[in-house]
Amino acid sequence: MTTSPSSPRRRIAYQGEPGANSHLVCQQHYPDWESVACASFEDVFAAVESGDTDLAMIPIDNSIAGRVADIHHFLPTSDLHIVAEKFLRIQFALMVTPGTDVSTLRTVHSHVHALGQCRGVIRELGLKAVVSGDTAGAAREVAEAQDPTQAAIAPPLAAEIYGLEILRNDIEDEDHNTTRFIVLSRDFEQASSDAGQIVTTFIFNVRNLPAALYKALGGFATNGVNMTKLESYMVGGHFTATQFLAEVDGHPDDPGVRNALEELAFFTTEVKVLGVYPADAFRNN
The missing domain is CATH 3.30.70.260 (ACT domain)
Incomplete structure (x- = not known):
């Protein structure tokens, strides 16, 4: 979908803070759209249903963690429709406030799923895992704390947004870690039967x-x-x-x-x- 220079910029909602994987997949596939952060999946669904946003980008399955249970709760009762699917190879980085040395680290903060998918580096460095509500939110919290004992596990985009330094890239335990997202719309846009698979x-x-x-x-x-x-x-x-x-x-x-x-x-x-x-x-x- 494209917009003309005179038309309003279209909006797509996602759950999480700026820099989260859901934000990243929105940027990859809808680069000209405004990505709108929402605190919860319920808020994402409401944003589309109310017309505040045109679409929603929602994770539905992960190759390691399995299904995203909340989505299976909302889909049947929602009036939204699936119009596309997108896959994202999940990549996590260990990030700290600039100038922090790995030897000073004591804790690592992230979403519970991200911590579970990066056990190797956490064990190697002897860090205590601290659960945050969101990967990008963990990066923001570490940036605000300015504490050389804290690190965050988040997508590399979060380091760019919150001014953190990446100590290690690609720290996930499995290289097949992939999340499947679905794109939701108020309108039922059925693909043509001759549109391929x-x-x-x-x-x-x-x-x-x-x-x-x-x-x-x-x-x-x-x-x-x-x-x-x-x-x-x-x-x-x-x-x-x-x-x-x-x-x-x-x-x-x-x-x-x-x-x-x-x-x-x-x-x-x-x-x-x-x-x-x-x-x-x-x-x-």
Whole structure:
């Protein structure tokens, strides 16, 4: 999407402080847009729903930490739609106030997931891990403290924003550490069936019958449709009511996907398509 010189600058919301990975992926894929920081995922959803921002960039899965649980809570009840997916190779740096020597460090601050993904360097340096609400927020706190005993683990962009010095780059334990983000919009912008590789994301509730899930999913197998995601969670705190979020390769207009979704309807109480969008090229790496 582009804007003309006379049109207002478009806005995309993300959760976290400036310099977070969500901010970085917004800059990479929407460089001409204004990236809007939000304190919580709830605030991100509200920003788009109210029209304050045009889109939202939300992390949904990480190759190490798994699914982002809060998102699976908000998606089914939201009126927003998935219009794109983006992947980001996660890179963390150890950063300090300028002039700090590694020998003076005693604590390292970051989000709990980032600390868990950088155990090697924390153990090597003998640092005490201190949990912060956000990676970029940890960088800001270290910059404000001006304490030579403190370091932060955050994306390199945070060091640039908060005036910190990077002691080590690429300190994550696994080089495959990747987060998948989805882009949300108020408008249901369905990709064309001839737009290449397509992903269809939907939610459904199975009927409370024996083998209902088995029968509901059978149509995807018999129609040759590849299901790449299936996540379950309770509805309203009831142990007998289960909702599923699923993703399949293909477009609802494809005969196989269309037939499978029709069969799914026989064994479910509700099927809601959340998005039909182009698959990111990262999937083929």
